[in-house]
Amino acid sequence: MIENLLDPVVLFFLAGLIAGVLKSDLRLPESIYEILSIYLLLAIGLKGGAELHESQLHNVISPAAASIVLGIVIPVIAYFILRRLGKFSRPDSAAIAAHYGSVSAVTFAVVLSFLSQIREPYEQFVTVLLVLLEMPAIAVGIFIARLKTTSGPLRVGTLMHEVFLGKSLYLLAVGLVVGYVLGPHGLLPVKIAFVDLFRGALAFFLLEMGLVASNRLADLKRVGAFLVLFGILMPLISSVLGCVLGVATGLSVGGTTVLATLAASASYIAAPAAMRIAVPQANPTLYITASLGITFPFNLIVGIPLYHQMAIATHSLLG
Amino acid sequence: MEKRKLVTIVTEENIEQLVINDVKKLGAHGYTSVSASGEGSRGTRKGDWDLNKNVRIEIVCDDSTAHAIVEHLMKTYYQDYAMIVYLADVEVLRPQKF
Secondary structure (H helix, E strand, O other): OHHHHOOHHHHHHHHHHHHHHOOOOOOOOHHHHHHHHHHHHHHHHHHHHHHHHOOOHHHHHHHHHHHHHHHHHHHHHHHHHHHHHOOOOHHHHHHHHHHHHOOOHHHHHHHHHHHHHOOOOOOOOHHHHHHHHHHHHHHHHHHHHHOOOOOOOOOHHHHHHHHHOOHHHHHHHHHHHHHHHHHHHHOHHHHHHHHHOHHHHHHHHHHHHHHHHHHHHOOHHHHOHHHHHHHHHHHHHHHHHHHHHHHHOOOOHHHHHHHHHHHHOOOOOHHHHHHHHHOOOOOHHHHHHHHHHHHHHHHHHHHHHHHHHHHHHHHHHHO | OEEEEEEEEEEEHHHHHHHHHHHHHOOOOOOEEEEEOEEEOOEEEOOOOHHHOEEEEEEEEOHHHHHHHHHHHHHHHOOOOOEEEEEEEEEEOOHHHO
16 A cells, blocks of 8 residues: 555646645646546557557456446445435435446556556556446436436437537547557557656646545535435445456456456546436436545555455455 | 627537537627536536536527527537527627628
8 A cells, every 4th residue: 555655647637636725826727637637548549559460459358347337336336325224315325336336547547657666467458448337327327317217308319429429438439449450569650748758747747636626625514414425335335346366367466456346446537527417316416426535546556556456365265 | 780699608618619500500600609617507627637627608699590509509419518698688789890
């Protein structure tokens, strides 16, 4: 855990968080957030695509299937916990559940950064799992929310457009395809921009994310103790599922750590945008605070090294 | 100079496109939109990341279109989204445009 804290990426996040909590006037220009998020999504996709170019595609099939299963099972479990134990309304429970089933690309980038720092190898196709895990949970969340409710007609067209052509999935997918077509050699001309500068940009982005997350901390009181607890326990439950499925589908310790982290992470780009349109009755303060104010910092600081240990343990138990 | 109505909508950026589509369907000939940040009954919206942004959409149109827009927005969005709408009288030089 101490090792993880000494990663510049995590320290930058803490720096942003502290600046926000202490009300420093540090504020990055709005365009920086946008530029960096576009850059990171594209770079994650390109890097993943180039690595995919060199890997055996048939190896990806069972982990990919496992990802889709996780994307469906996690929101269902989350929904029942929130609805039965937390007594949240159906729309609120469904919308929060969708966030926990979907993934955070930045958390994914941080786990890869962590694994390369500790020199733990992982499968080259993991970016495919990221792309696959983003979608199903959002669909499950919308489905649960709209069961038995009589809210207005679902604007399927707008929603599909929001999800599939929303920047996060589009940039990841485009990067993946371009990276795959070009391969590592074809990407050489842009390697300096998209590979070498990646960790610096990620650290810079996390400074901003620390500030954004600190703004969410003010809402912790409003969302209540149950949701705060949920924001920590749900990723733990999900990561256990991720570890078991990772080992069961033949992933290495590194790959299992990635799958567990993906399972544990909660979306804060694609899911909120989709939920706001598909489930307008759900209170956005609840899902954004849980995902961005609790789960994201938890995963970054405590979760990732913990999931790595869990992956090792699961491998020695089941492997 | 002829009188027209200026409809100003301040709402979440997330639903900007939905609102614009609706407004056009109700007969507006055009609109202007700018990013905004602010504070209201649904909390502060600092505009610091994607889902925390507001937009201000302005439409100049005739009286009946303006009222149709207001009615529709109130019915469709007021309950679940952060939105305010207000009207003002304006004078325009080229009435056929609006």
